[in-house]
Amino acid sequence: xxxxxxEYYAPGSVAEAIALLKTHGDEAKILxxxxxxxxxxxxxxxxxxxxxxxxxxxxxxxxKEEGGFLKIGALAREASLxxxxxxxxxxxxxxxxxxxxxxxxxxNRATVAGNLAHGDPANDHPAVMLAxxxxxxxxxxxxxxxxxxxxxxxxxxxxxxxxxxxxxxxRVPVPPAGSGGAYYKIERKVGDFATIAVGSQVTLDSGGRxxxxxxxxxxxxxxxxxxxxAEAYLVGKSLDDATLEEAGRLAMAMSDPSSDSRAxxxxxxxxxxxxxxxxxxxxxxxxxxxxA
Amino acid sequence: MSTHTVTLxxxxxxxxxxxxxxxxxxxxxxxxxxxxxxxxxxxxxxCGACTVLLDGAAVKSCTLFAVQANGKSITTVEGxxxxxxxxxxxxxxxxxxxxxxxxxxxxxxxxxxDFLKKNPDPTEEEIRWGISGNLxxxxxxxxxVKAIKAxxxxxxxxxx
Ligand SMILES: Cc1cc2nc3c(=O)[nH]c(=O)nc-3n(C[C@H](O)[C@H](O)[C@H](O)COP(=O)(O)OP(=O)(O)OC[C@H]3O[C@@H](n4cnc5c(N)ncnc54)[C@H](O)[C@@H]3O)c2cc1C
Ligand code: FES
Ligand code: FES
Numbered sequence: 001x002x003x004x005x006x007e008y009y010a011p012g013s014v015a016e017a018i019a020l021l022k023t024h025g026d027e028a029k030i031l032x033x034x035x036x037x038x039x040x041x042x043x044x045x046x047x048x049x050x051x052x053x054x055x056x057x058x059x060x061x062x063x064k065e066e067g068g069f070l071k072i073g074a075l076a077r078e079a080s081l082x083x084x085x086x087x088x089x090x091x092x093x094x095x096x097x098x099x100x101x102x103x104x105x106x107x108n109r110a111t112v113a114g115n116l117a118h119g120d121p122a123n124d125h126p127a128v129m130l131a132x133x134x135x136x137x138x139x140x141x142x143x144x145x146x147x148x149x150x151x152x153x154x155x156x157x158x159x160x161x162x163x164x165x166x167x168x169x170x171r172v173p174v175p176p177a178g179s180g181g182a183y184y185k186i187e188r189k190v191g192d193f194a195t196i197a198v199g200s201q202v203t204l205d206s207g208g209r210x211x212x213x214x215x216x217x218x219x220x221x222x223x224x225x226x227x228x229x230a231e232a233y234l235v236g237k238s239l240d241d242a243t244l245e246e247a248g249r250l251a252m253a254m255s256d257p258s259s260d261s262r263a264x265x266x267x268x269x270x271x272x273x274x275x276x277x278x279x280x281x282x283x284x285x286x287x288x289x290x291x292a
Numbered sequence: 293m294s295t296h297t298v299t300l301x302x303x304x305x306x307x308x309x310x311x312x313x314x315x316x317x318x319x320x321x322x323x324x325x326x327x328x329x330x331x332x333x334x335x336x337x338x339c340g341a342c343t344v345l346l347d348g349a350a351v352k353s354c355t356l357f358a359v360q361a362n363g364k365s366i367t368t369v370e371g372x373x374x375x376x377x378x379x380x381x382x383x384x385x386x387x388x389x390x391x392x393x394x395x396x397x398x399x400x401x402x403x404x405x406d407f408l409k410k411n412p413d414p415t416e417e418e419i420r421w422g423i424s425g426n427l428x429x430x431x432x433x434x435x436x437v438k439a440i441k442a443x444x445x446x447x448x449x450x451x452x
Contacts, residue, residue, distance in 0.1 A: 001335055005294050008313035008359050038355050039337055041314075051313065053360060079349070083410075103425030104403065105340060108349040109356070190424045191338075 003041035010053045014139055017054055017166055022141055024050040026163040031055070032075065033110035035102070036118045054166070063087065065174060070094075072170040078107035078115075090174055092286050093181025093201050097128045100183070103191040113167045116152065119159040119223075126153060126224035127216030128183060128199040134172040140165040153223040178211075179203040180286025182279040185218070186271055188262065194219045195262040196271045198251070200279035202234070204287045210234045215247075215280075220255035220272055227251035230276065239284050247280060248273035298362040302327065303371030311358045318342045320358035321368060329369040329398050333427075340426030343399035344368050350406035352425070369398035372405070380446040381405060381439070390439030392430035400426050404440045412448055416441065 011017040021028055028050035031037055040046040054060070060075035063084045070086060081087045081098045088095050101107060101115075101124050115125040116136065129149045136152055137144050141164055149170075152160050161167060175181075185197035197218035203211045213234040215227040230250035237243045257268035299308045302325060309324050321330045321344065333341035335354055342354045345367035372379040381401050384390065391397045400423060407422035408414070414422065419437050428436060 002316075003314045005312065005314055007294055008296065008357070010359075010362075034357075034360075035337065035355055038357070042335070051357075055360065099421075103340070104407065104422060105343055105350045105352045105425040106337065106355075108351055108406075190421075 001042035001044075003038075004044060004047040006041075006048055007050045008053065009050065010056045013057055014054075014060075014166060014168060017052055017057065018139065018141055018164060020050070020052050021164045021166070024052075028052055028163070030117070030166060032114040032117075033077065035106050035110040036114065036120065036123075060168070065090075068174055070172040070174060072112050072172070074111065074113040074166065074168050076112055078102070078110050078112065079104070081112065082107065091132070091172070091181065093128055093132060093183055093199055093283070094172075096181070096183035097124050097185075097199065100124065100185045100187065100197075106191070112170060116149070116170065117159060117161060117167045119153060119155075119157045121153075121156065121222060121224045122193045122219045123224075124183070124185065124194060124197060124199075124218055127197065127218040129170065129172065130216035130224055130226040131181065131199040131201045131214035132172050132175075133214055134170055136167055137169040137171065138162075138165045139168040144168065146171075150226050156222040175201065176203055178205065178287055180283045180288070181214075182282035182286065184275045184279050184282075186275070193262075196220060196257065196268045196275065198272060198275035198279050200276065200283045202239075202280065202283045202287055204284060208238050208284075208288075210237055210239065213247075213280075215251055215276060217251065217255055217272055220257045220268065222256075225254055227254050227276070229254055234280075239280060244277045244280055248276040251276040296359045296362070298359055300361045300363065301365040303367060309358075313357060313359050315358045317344070317353040317356040317358045317361055320361070321353060321366070327368050327370050331395055331398055333395065338427065339396070340399040340403060340423075341396055343402045343426065345402055345406060348406070348409070350403045350425075367402065367405075369401055372401060379405075380450065381408075381443040384439040384443035384446060385436070388439040388442055389435040390431065391436075396426055396428040396430075400428065400436060404443070408440070408444055408447060412444060414441070414444060 029048035031053045060073040062073040063076045065086045134149045181201035183199040186195040199216045201214040213231045217225040230247040252273040255272045259265045331341035333339035337355045
């Protein structure tokens with residue numbers, strides 16, 4: 001399959017990329033990992049007149065802990081999360097998710113920033129970043145602004161990015177001691193997009209009571225969902241069976257999946273509840289210092 | 293700006309070509325450079341038959357534009373043999389029946405090469421995850437996993 005013809009630019013800096021965006025407006029698309037955009041272009045679901053390839057911009061491929069945050073640069077690939085000691089030690093939720101995104105070759109190219117910027121509720125990182133309370137740095141002609149990721153997803157394939165902005169950094173707060181997270185994904189085969197998936201993050205006090213909870217739902221509506229009702233309900237509670245059941249029910253109530261070739265909506269809803277319960281259990285085990 | 297001159301190194305040899313920006317890397321490799329060992333299967337980033345190494349990392353060449361390879365180094369299956377002898381992975385695939393029709397083989401070999409570099413002493417389970425981006429419709433994978441395991445031993449012994 002051959003995409004429509006386009007003009008190709010490979011800027012050497014973020015400033016240059018933004019200047020190109022400014023010139024070409026919504027005719028132009030940023031190309032990072034290209035593993036959502038190029039397939040769409042090959043199918044001619046997208047036919048941008050101008051491609052701005054940011055892969056040659058130096059210094060954007062970092063994954064590092066700094067100032068209480070895990071900082072993920074715009075060109076950090078999924079594969080670099082797999083090999084990051086900070087991620088593996090302090091972010092079991094991210095360590096879980098990266099294993100179930102696509103396959104090794106795709107993970108060598110696909111970027112975490114692109115996974116968010118694409119605005120696809122079937123992508124796995126949005127729910128994870130919602131659960132972890134991450135923020136994104138968006139850089140445009142007038143400088144940078146920071147947005148909580150909970151305000152980033154606007155509609156199906158639509159984000160808060162303006163046509164002149166680049167998502168330059170993702171910042172995930174380092175969870176305090178006593179925290180754990182987990183991601184479960186139902187997929188038809190390895191590397192497939194989620195039929196439905198849930199990511200949960202909890203912090204427990206010494207008595208086992210929840211002091212903070214984050215729950216994100218993948219492919220459960222036209223945008224990624226932060227299950228705020230379930231999160232708020234959990235604070236101050238111990239994770240006994242009745243509590244888990246009610247949290248699952250509240251998360252399910254916030255989901256609005258549609259039937260598709262992967263599964264009917266009713267099944268997906270039921271699985272939101274079940275996976276919320278399972279991920280909370282696993283997250284709590286990890287928070288108590290169980291097996292990571 | 294829709295035609296570009298790209299210079300890239302393929303299997304140690306430098307090539308320069310004029311390409312349209314929308315030309316896929318697979319087509320540059322197969323149709324322009326005539327290196328047809330890289331196969332073209334699904335065209336949808338699923339099968340892995342088009343896998344090559346781009347600066348050492350396994351990638352699906354049907355999902356990159358040729359212009360993106362400007363200044364980069366590429367390894368295709370034609371570049372695996374060393375000093376006229378098969379690479380230990382290729383030898384192990386032959387020895388352990390890691391192929392039948394051979395369509396998936398070049399991509400399998402290059403995925404395995406990248407994988408063993410990151411994980412030189414893998415378990416069977418890890419090998420299966422390592423080749424999860426490559427589909428084979430003939431072997432049922434058993435013999436491929438066996439071959440990669442054998443090659444890992446051979447490569448560790450030979451210091452490769
Ligand atoms: C076979 C296959 C299986 C997959 N399976 C999964 C899966 O299981 N789970 C999953 O989550 N994903 C999956 N993906 C999607 C993959 O993770 C994508 O690569 C990812 O969604 C997009 O990241 P990218 O870097 O490739 O972005 P691109 O494809 O380069 O860009 C995607 C969109 O975001 C915009 N964009 C990208 N980066 C920026 C930026 N820094 N600033 C502003 N805009 C930007 C682009 O203009 C474009 O509109 C799969 C992809 C393939 C091909
Ligand atoms: S042809 Fe590239 S993955 Fe199938
Ligand atoms: S040997 Fe035929 S597809 Fe793998």
